[in-house]
Amino acid sequence: ENVVNRIAAGEIVQRPANALKELIENSLDAHATNIIITVKAGGLKYLQIQDNGTGIRSDSLDIVCERFTTSKLREYEDLQAINTYGFRGEALASISHIAHLTILTKTQHDKCAYKASYENGKLKGPVKACAGNNGTQITVEDLFFNVIARKKALRSPNEEYTHIMEVVGGYAIHNSHVGFHLKKFGENTDIKTPIKSSVVENVRIIHGNSIARELLEIELTDPTLKLSLHGYVTNVNYSHKKGTMLLFINHRLVDSLSIRKAVDSVYATYLPKNAHSFVYLSLELDPRNVDVNVHPTKHEVQFLYEEQIIDRIKTVIENKLLSCNS
Ligand code: ADP
Ligand code: MG
Numbered sequence: 043e044n045v046v047n048r049i050a051a052g053e054i055v056q057r058p059a060n061a062l063k064e065l066i067e068n069s070l071d072a073h074a075t076n077i078i079i080t081v082k083a084g085g086l087k088y089l090q091i092q093d094n095g096t097g098i099r100s101d102s103l104d105i106v107c108e109r110f111t112t113s114k115l116r117e118y119e120d121l122q123a124i125n126t127y128g129f130r131g132e133a134l135a136s137i138s139h140i141a142h143l144t145i146l147t148k149t150q151h152d153k154c155a156y157k158a159s160y161e162n163g164k165l166k167g168p169v170k171a172c173a174g175n176n177g178t179q180i181t182v183e184d185l186f187f188n189v190i191a192r193k194k195a196l197r198s199p200n201e202e203y204t205h206i207m208e209v210v211g212g213y214a215i216h217n218s219h220v221g222f223h224l225k226k227f228g229e230n231t232d233i234k235t236p237i238k239s240s241v242v243e244n245v246r247i248i249h250g251n252s253i254a255r256e257l258l259e260i261e262l263t264d265p266t267l268k269l270s271l272h273g274y275v276t277n278v279n280y281s282h283k284k285g286t287m288l289l290f291i292n293h294r295l296v297d298s299l300s301i302r303k304a305v306d307s308v309y310a311t312y313l314p315k316n317a318h319s320f321v322y323l324s325l326e327l328d329p330r331n332v333d334v335n336v337h338p339t340k341h342e343v344q345f346l347y348e349e350q351i352i353d354r355i356k357t358v359i360e361n362k363l364l365s366c367n368s
Contacts (some may be wrong), residue, residue: 047163051139070213081203087199098149100152109132111135134160145158209295216324221235241274241322256278258276298343331347
């Protein structure tokens, strides 16, 4: 049974950045305002996330890593109106099958913190009382230690770290009310955003002033399509090797090939060939129209009225670029 679970977990968590994304979403669900991430060897050796959120009640610590354990879904109907990131109860379970997982947590009602280690979805040893701050610290060590195939498929720690930077940078920009802090163990900070910052300020911190000062704000609401869009685009060819597109749908960092293609086609028309773009789109759709239940390996998100919605997005970006190029 563990082998099957391990294979499944190795498919859900394909690289350290996938695990980190789930952990960041958990911290955001727990209303954290400050999130500190520490990494060794691209997250393969060590990945730690510390938040100042609600913490986990000590009496749930024995089950949090079991599959389908979630505090976020009460009834099936909730699936239609999910407003937290997590709902599957699969992230911690998956990670515990393919890594050494330790949770240190304290709620504001507890006098002390509690520490627990997990293996294959289950507690490994007793829960121990210890010192700690309010919030949750999750440490993932030796990711994929028992998944040889996955380990072989991964590239270098440096490349994994690049993916981690993308995820942290994306969530920091999108959640500018939360402070994010990313560093390699024992080294200098790579990303540090303040609590109560702004999207533009965080773009400046993460991507540099040359991009931040070119940002053009875009906005769109369409009640018929149950769509609202807020974002920033640039009208310049900046010097990154490739363009950056950050797409959030209902506050989840996702990918959509069709949206990506549409945005690329706009830039191909309005900017010189090979121009590189920075695009940040935060799309809010009726949760009933978005397929959040796709298998986690599919980063591709699916939603209804795709063609019409993409048309509206293209138009709003086109108009913005036209208005400042004329
Ligand atoms: P899901 O997020 O889908 O509920 P997870 O496996 O990601 O499932 O997490 C399981 C449960 O553990 C969550 O429902 C939540 O109750 C608890 N939890 C996980 N991470 C945190 C955190 N950082 N702060 C508070 N609670 C957490
Ligand atoms: Mg979760």
